[in-house]
Amino acid sequence: VETGAEHGRARSPAGEARAWEEDDGGARVERGLLPTPRISDPRVWVASGYRPGRRGGAVLGGDFFDAIELPDGTIRAVIGDVSGHSADEAALGACLRIAWRTLTLAGERAERLLMVLERMLVYERHDEDSFATVCVLNVSADRRSLEMRLAGHPLPILVDRGGARLVHGATRAPVGLEARSQWPVTRIEPDGGWSLLLYTDGLVEGHVGEGSERLGADGLLELVRELRPARGDEGREAHEAFLAGLIERVTELGGGELSDDVAAMWLTIAPGS
């Protein structure tokens, strides 16, 4: 049961704006949300990108991501999106990201990690309405298999020898809404070397053209097929340029700006490895 105490902490809109204008508060929170992935395996490339929506850069959304390689060679990655668009949600996103990294480094298994993450959100949120969509991944040490757990998050896109496709997996409700619900596990075994695109909903909810049409996951999939690095041009730089180009293209389709924030991560197992 939530008490009324956290509602008393809400700041006035004016106070909130001031807090963000002073000495790049936004930049500091942004570092909390969007860290440098810690992967030492040279065969694994992680490109990441973030673009604020048209609400302007003044207030961040609660989009966050992270990726870490553990001593046993496995890789853990997370992407998430806290609902709402105030400084409180951005701070909550940073809190969840750091909780995820702490628990991952401490060697917690996925089930327990996600249970604690949910409890963190419920304890730390200022607004009882806050929830977060989350996707977490475990990549095996041989890089040949992945485990995905989804909580209401947009479906990742996998590219392997078989082409590009949406990774359909069972989902539970977003974190913060169903404290006791299980996290269904989806196992993925890509064919050969692979790349995976993790993203937040801002990347698929942008307008396409003048009408009410949105890009959607299928539209994003088409763009990935069109823009992904060609075979023979698969260096690390090509993959970084791909992600930047993809976000740029989505932005152009939306008429030059995105209505919502976008965070995306493009994880690639180097070809031939």
Add this chain to the structure above:
Amino acid sequence: MGAVIENLQGAALRRRWYCRAVLNDSHPQSTRPPDPPPLLLELLGAGRGCLRAIVAGEIDYANATTLQTQISAACAERGAQALVLDLAGVEFMDSSGLRAILHLQRELVDGQGGLVLLDPTPQVRGILTLTGLDRQLPAADTLEHAEALLGGGEHAEEGP
């Protein structure tokens, strides 16, 4: 806050009252050419203690909170414990809209009532499925079905 409500009293049939609002969305000034269409809200009485809110347009971060506040106030004003949220005219909804709906659901359930979504469009059904919230937010294809779900108790569980 920018919401215009006209009370059109004495409308027909079983409607004890009728009102219609245009929620002026608060999209910041933008150079982007197409402005989003306004979000329309109509409120109708639908049986005892039940409110039917007909929403049309696009629900996003710019208007979701206003929508939630308007419907919440209308429920309180009319003493409605049950809400049929008619989404047949909603072409797009994002996670802000989900957040608003979940808020309304919690308020109603706290008051021993409940909420049913009526005839959500494919895009809205898509986001409900994607987020796994189709299990938490009951939906109905017809008004009769929605009222039956609400009449059967506050936790109508099965979908259409």
